[in-house]
Amino acid sequence: MREAIVELKGVRKVYPMGDERIVALDDVSLTFEKGKVYCLLGVSGSGKSTLLNIIAGLERPTRGEIFFKNHPIHKMSEKKLAIFRQKYIGFVFQSYNLMPTLTALENATLPLIFRRITKRARNKKAMNMLKAVGLGKRFKHKPSQLSGGQQQRVSIARAFVNEPEVVFADEPTGNLDTKTTKEMMDLICGLAKKHNQTLILVTHNLELSKYCDEVIYISDGKIEKTEDVSTSKIQL
Numbered sequence: 001m002r003e004a005i006v007e008l009k010g011v012r013k014v015y016p017m018g019d020e021r022i023v024a025l026d027d028v029s030l031t032f033e034k035g036k037v038y039c040l041l042g043v044s045g046s047g048k049s050t051l052l053n054i055i056a057g058l059e060r061p062t063r064g065e066i067f068f069k070n071h072p073i074h075k076m077s078e079k080k081l082a083i084f085r086q087k088y089i090g091f092v093f094q095s096y097n098l099m100p101t102l103t104a105l106e107n108a109t110l111p112l113i114f115r116r117i118t119k120r121a122r123n124k125k126a127m128n129m130l131k132a133v134g135l136g137k138r139f140k141h142k143p144s145q146l147s148g149g150q151q152q153r154v155s156i157a158r159a160f161v162n163e164p165e166v167v168f169a170d171e172p173t174g175n176l177d178t179k180t181t182k183e184m185m186d187l188i189c190g191l192a193k194k195h196n197q198t199l200i201l202v203t204h205n206l207e208l209s210k211y212c213d214e215v216i217y218i219s220d221g222k223i224e225k226t227e228d229v230s231t232s233k234i235q236l
Contacts, residue, residue: 002033002034002035002036003033003034004031004032004033004034005032005033005034005068005069005165005166005198006030006031006032006055006066006067006068006166006198007030007031007032007065007066007067008028008029008030008031008054008055008064008065008066008067009029009064009065009066009067010027010028010029010063010064010065011025011027011028011029011051011054011061011063011064011065011066012025012026012027012028012061012062012063012064013025013047013050013054013059013061013062013221014062023221024047024050024221025047025050025051025054025061025221026220026221026222027064027222028051028064028221028222028223029223030216030223030226032055032166032198032200033198034165034196034198035192035193035196035197035198036198036199036213036214036230037189037192037193037198037199037201037211037212037213037214038198038199038200038201038212038213038214038215038216039201039202039203039208039209039211039212039214039215039216040052040200040201040202040203040216040218041203041204041206041209041215041216041217041218042204042217042218042219043204043219044204046204046218046219046220046221047218047220047221047222048202048203048204048218049170049202050221051202051218052168052170052200052202054066055166055168055200056085056089056091056166056168057073057076057081057084057085057089058085060074061074068084068088068166069165071084086111086114086115086162087162087164088164088165088166089164089165089166089167089168090111090158090159090160090162090164090166090167090168091159091167091168091169091170092152092155092156092159092167092168092169092170092172092188093155093170093172094170094171094172094173094174094175095175096143096148096151096152096154096155096175097155098143098151098154098155098158099143100142100143100144101142102142103139103140103141103142104130104135104138104139104140104141104142104143104146104154104157105123105126105127105130105139105140107143107154107158108126108127108129108130108154108157108158108161109122109123109125109126109161110158111158111159111161111162112125112126112161112162115162125161126157126161127139129157129158129160129161130153130154130157132157132160132191133153133154133156133157133187134153134187135150135153135154135157138150148175148176148180149176149180149183149184152172152173152175152176152180152184153184153187155172156172156184156187156188156191160191160195160197163195164197165197165198166197166198166199166200167188167192167197167198167199167200168200168202169188169199169200169201169202170202171202171203171204172184172185172188172201173185173203173205173208181208185208185211186211188201189211189212209229210229212229213228213229213230214226214227214228214229214230215227215229
């Protein structure tokens with residue numbers, strides 16, 4: 001068995017909506033292992049994005065515990081959570097979330113700024129990542145000068161440049177065509193596997209689950225089932 005990197009125990013998340021209380025997550029207990037690719041699969045409103053935000057320390061659970069390498073992140077202050085994300089977490093978003101006034105290289109260096117390394121060292125690491133995602137010749141281009149697939153490649157370079165232990169990908173191919181989707185998934189999963197990083201993919205698209213080692217089906221804030229597909233593929 002691989003090393004457990006993230007553990008959730010009895011996690012519940014409730015949002016107050018006027019006089020009502022919306023249960024987004026209901027008694028979720030999960031373990032994520034180092035070096036595996038996971039898919040959080042569910043329709044819109046199922047709770048999968050809330051679950052991602054809670055694992056990443058972007059939201060706090062109403063009840064329950066979240067441990068990252070045995071450290072209780074549910075007890076961390078906002079300052080410690082920010083440091084935790086800078087050090088251990090990478091994000092790939094559906095809408096890319098690039099800074100429009102910065103070049104591809106400058107966008108890719110952003111996670112390194114807090115590491116107190118020189119600008120030259122930051123640029124070297126970011127340039128190597130841009131080359132790894134196929135954008136070595138586009139490093140001076142700004143987002144408006146890049147296609148959607150190229151912008152997502154910059155986003156992927158930014159997510160991996162800091163060598164995070166866990167990378168979250170929230171609907172990373174939602175704005176891409178079928179051909180580019182395959183390219184992006186091969187790239188994201190390939191990078192994670194190469195560096196033994198844990199990748200947690202959030203999607204409503206069953207097709208993407210075939211790239212993962214384990215699929216976690218979520219419905220109405222509950223875990224319906226988990227399926228190990230590392231040795232047998234889902235029949236689509």
